[in-house]
Amino acid sequence: MNPSYVTLAPRGILAIDGADRTAFLQGLVTNDVTPVGPSRAVYSALLTPQGKFLHDFFIAALGDRLLLDCEAERLADLQRRLKLYKLRSKVALEDGSARFSVTALFGDGVLEALGLPAEPGAAAALGDGIAFTDPRLPALGARAILPRGTEAAVLEAKGFRPAAPDAYERLRLEFGVPDGSRDMLVDKAILLENGLDELNAISWRKGCYMGQELTARTRYRGLVRKRLMPVAVEGPLPEPGALVMLGDKEAGEMRTGAGDRALALLRLEEVERARAEGLPLLAGETRIVPGRPDWAAY
Known part of the structure; x- marks a missing residue:
């Protein structure tokens, strides 16, 4: 069986440029952003100050940019919220969805075809973009961020075949993995109730981030x-x-x-x-x- 790919139309790309891009995100989101680079991507979230869910996203690096694979319909809201904390940080936030697309890669042999290990977030160049083992769960396969219009040529050269979107949706449901605000209610959901600890969205060793206090209290007091x-x-x-x-x-x-x-x-x-x-x-x-x-x- 050939590995499969599905272009995820509901996903968008928020690009973050500037010398302070990593430090800027580091103080806001739930995961440690410092490892993100050509060989590493992470899964993370943005919370309210009270520790409730606002957005989740994947963070990958391409050249001098960080690319956030996020919900396309809510990208403008994520961009607006991040800009509130920009202050004097040397960063620029831009909607990159017209330039890049997000593709889910799954099925037998998917990681081998990409030359990726079964290690959450392991990343490598793919065409003029980047592919990475799903940081949540390697059993879900991998994701790719590619220049829009190049997906089929790049992936089919690697042995991938197009699949129906519901094939990936069923795989996600079978593994019990949430899909953003479709499954986690904005301003209400708590990350630990939705498995985002086990799905590698939270660093317990990094410094402060928005909503950290409630998230830590929920974990250490066993309040789930x-x-x-x-x-x-x-x-x-x-x-x-x-x-x-x-x-x-x-x-x-x-x-x-x-x-x-x-x-x-x-x-x-x-x-x-x-x-x-x-x-x-x-x-x-x-x-x-x-x-x-x-x-x-x-």
């Missing part, structure tokens, strides 16, 4: 009561936001889904009770069966 989980869907696919019930008690909410797979943010106590007592978790008339991916610590 809910988790985003992959679920099997037995019946019609519920809409995102649909309540999940255990009898007459609310157990959580649905997030994104496709076919018979979805994600749901569920209360751990209710999930354990459902398993212990053999009771169904229901979203309307649809039964929801939670799973636990190997990477998750719950």
Whole structure:
């Protein structure tokens, strides 16, 4: 089987230039930006001062720029929020989406085709762009940032074949990995409830960043009561936001889904009770069966 690629139309690129680009991001985002370079990319997030989710993104380097692979529809909001903290920093923030695209690379032999190790965030040049092992989970394959219009030629020369977008979406759902604000509610979601610790979005050794205090308190006091989980869907696919019930008690909410797979943010106590007592978790008339991916610590 040939490795596959899907161009991710919902993704955009925010380019950050300037001598202070790394230090500028370092004081704002959840991960350590200092390792980012030609051989390393990272996954990170921007939080409110109260530690709630605003944006998540991948950070890669191309020449003298940092490229943030982010949600295209919310790129302007991310750019605006970062500019609030620019002050005297020598940085320039530019929407690079017209120049670059983001591609998901997955399937058998994907890392071998790119010459990348199965190490989160390992990066290498690809054409006039960059490819990197998915920093969240190498089982998801890799991502590439390439000049727009060159994707097919560059990737097919490496043995990749185009795939339907839902093929990558199903892979993501099976592994229980959130996809930005589709799965994490803006100004409400807590990173640790959504697995972003295990998915390598948080550095516990770097200096201060916005929202650090609540994030650290949540971890060290063991305050995680809910988790985003992959679920099997037995019946019609519920809409995102649909309540999940255990009898007459609310157990959580649905997030994104496709076919018979979805994600749901569920209360751990209710999930354990459902398993212990053999009771169904229901979203309307649809039964929801939670799973636990190997990477998750719950």
